[in-house]
Amino acid sequence: MEGTNVVILAAGNGSRMKSNLPKVLHEVAGKAMVDWVLSAVEPLSPKNILTVTGVGNEKVQAHIGKRSDFVIQEKQLGTGHAVLQTKAALGNAKGSTLILSGDTPLFTTKTLEALLEEHARTKAAVTVLTAHADDPTGYGRIVRDDEGMVLKIVEQKDASITERRIQEINTGVYVFDNQLLFSVLSKVGNDNAQGEYYLPDTLDILREAGQPIGAYETMDFDESLGVNDRVALAKANEIMRARINEKHMRNGVELLDPAQTYIEADVQIGQDTVIEGNVTLKGKTVIGRDNVLTAGTRIEDSTIGDGNVITSSHLEEATVKNKTTIGPYAHLRPLAVIEDEAHLGNFVEVKKATVGLRSKVGHLSYVGNATLGEDVNVGAGTIFVNYDGVNKFDSKVGDRAFIGSNTKIIAPVTIADEAITAAGSTITDDIQKHAMGIARSRQTNKEDFWKRMPHKK
Ligand code: UD1
Numbered sequence: 185m186e187g188t189n190v191v192i193l194a195a196g197n198g199s200r201m202k203s204n205l206p207k208v209l210h211e212v213a214g215k216a217m218v219d220w221v222l223s224a225v226e227p228l229s230p231k232n233i234l235t236v237t238g239v240g241n242e243k244v245q246a247h248i249g250k251r252s253d254f255v256i257q258e259k260q261l262g263t264g265h266a267v268l269q270t271k272a273a274l275g276n277a278k279g280s281t282l283i284l285s286g287d288t289p290l291f292t293t294k295t296l297e298a299l300l301e302e303h304a305r306t307k308a309a310v311t312v313l314t315a316h317a318d319d320p321t322g323y324g325r326i327v328r329d330d331e332g333m334v335l336k337i338v339e340q341k342d343a344s345i346t347e348r349r350i351q352e353i354n355t356g357v358y359v360f361d362n363q364l365l366f367s368v369l370s371k372v373g374n375d376n377a378q379g380e381y382y383l384p385d386t387l388d389i390l391r392e393a394g395q396p397i398g399a400y401e402t403m404d405f406d407e408s409l410g411v412n413d414r415v416a417l418a419k420a421n422e423i424m425r426a427r428i429n430e431k432h433m434r435n436g437v438e439l440l441d442p443a444q445t446y447i448e449a450d451v452q453i454g455q456d457t458v459i460e461g462n463v464t465l466k467g468k469t470v471i472g473r474d475n476v477l478t479a480g481t482r483i484e485d486s487t488i489g490d491g492n493v494i495t496s497s498h499l500e501e502a503t504v505k506n507k508t509t510i511g512p513y514a515h516l517r518p519l520a521v522i523e524d525e526a527h528l529g530n531f532v533e534v535k536k537a538t539v540g541l542r543s544k545v546g547h548l549s550y551v552g553n554a555t556l557g558e559d560v561n562v563g564a565g566t567i568f569v570n571y572d573g574v575n576k577f578d579s580k581v582g583d584r585a586f587i588g589s590n591t592k593i594i595a596p597v598t599i600a601d602e603a604i605t606a607a608g609s610t611i612t613d614d615i616q617k618h619a620m621g622i623a624r625s626r627q628t629n630k631e632d633f634w635k636r637m638p639h640k641k
């Protein structure tokens with residue numbers, strides 16, 4: 185269908201969302217709604233894409249960037265009025281024009297292609313995409329005559345009681361013969377319940393002018409969902425999530441509770457990775473094969489290799505290589521790098537630090553601005569003290585070093601290969617190879633102290 189013009193309507197204020205964010209920028213599975221619309225039309229290789237913006241137009245245009253050209257609708261006087269704003273840019277164009285709304289994120293390219301084919305086949309002046317809704321409330325209804333020919337579209341607020349019973353709805357997607365579209369657009373009036381210039385009224389006008397108008401019904405109502413409020417937004421997320429999860433399952437990823445697994449659109453996951461329910465994978469996360477991610481795990485913009493077991497942990501902009509065990513309740517923050525076969529136990533936080541091959545940080549520790557070599561053992565409660573309130577400092581721990589429990593490493597400090605720190609030490613100076621750093625006061629035992637305890641005689 186090369187050569188179609190595309191218009192995306194995205195100027196409305198989305199008042200039913202009750203939000204400061206322009207409606208079409210609300211996200212479904214991690215992408216703005218209008219991004220999904222663009223992704224559905226781009227594979228059609230359109231001649232041009234024009235987006236009509238209005239409310240929050242700077243934000244919307246900045247977000248969309250080069251994926252579209254723009255026309256501004258200063259006042260939101262209705263969908264017909266919105267399309268009329270494209271007249272200078274598009275009015276003389278030949279061929280057909282596909283019009284969609286920025287708030288219908290679920291259409292697939294396949295459905296749009298089928299609509300375009302139907303339009304080309306029937307040579308109608310306009311073909312509207314329709315769907316059967318179990319609950320058509322809020323949508324425009326498709327009114328047909330006794331022979332089943334489309335007569336017009338009636339908005340919910342203008343519909344009679346009989347018309348409201350119609351379950352065939354206007355999805356808000358149309359293909360027009362471009363010249364005919366602009367020949368009737370200025371004839372659309374606003375004498376209706378909302379005082380708006382309705383794009384759907386063009387069908388009635390074209391039909392009265394003797395032009396053939398048609399409808400193409402898609403069998404999947406879910407694709408047509410229009411997101412006008414937060415309830416519909418949640419529903420759109422649910423549908424999109426199911427689609428994404430199905431794709432991963434078909435690729436060999438095991439989801440134990442798909443309905444409770446939140447995977448954003450761009451996440452990649454390798455085969456035989458097992459994911460429990462209540463796992464969230466966001467952004468540009470890439471996950472390899474044969475991993476296990478247990479409930480409560482949340483991973484954002486991170487790269488995970490193969491064969492890891494990540495238990496109820498949070499990762500942001502982190503890199504995890506292969507065959508590690510992480511968690512429960514570990515927190516990997518930006519620039520954490522966990523090398524092969526390393527282990528991070530419970531309540532371990534790692535930030536801008538590398539934990540080397542087979543190294544272990546088992547319990548209750550903070551590793552920040554540090555490089556740990558291979559086979560390092562970090563005892564419970566160790567803190568890398570990396571911040572003086574203004575600057576961050578780096579520490580280095582060599583291969584096979586043994587860090588006693590409750591060590592404080594006051595950066596900058598270098599602990600050599602096979603060096604040791606005594607438990608409870610506050611390490612401020614470098615430790616050379618095979619030496620032990622001990623920095624704590626000696627224990628003294630006070631004889632017969634028991635009787636000096638206030639309540640014990
Ligand atoms: C619209 C249709 C309805 C259809 C439904 C499908 C009209 C009059 N009604 O209703 O028949 O069933 O979509 O989802 O077209 N917009 C502008 N400028 C405006 C008004 C709206 O750009 O002046 C944009 C909005 O940002 C939105 C789209 O057009 O992306 C649709 O507008 P909206 O107000 O959501 O229309 P609905 O009431 O959903």
Ligand code: CA
Pocket residue numbers: 285287410411412
């Ligand atoms: Ca809508």
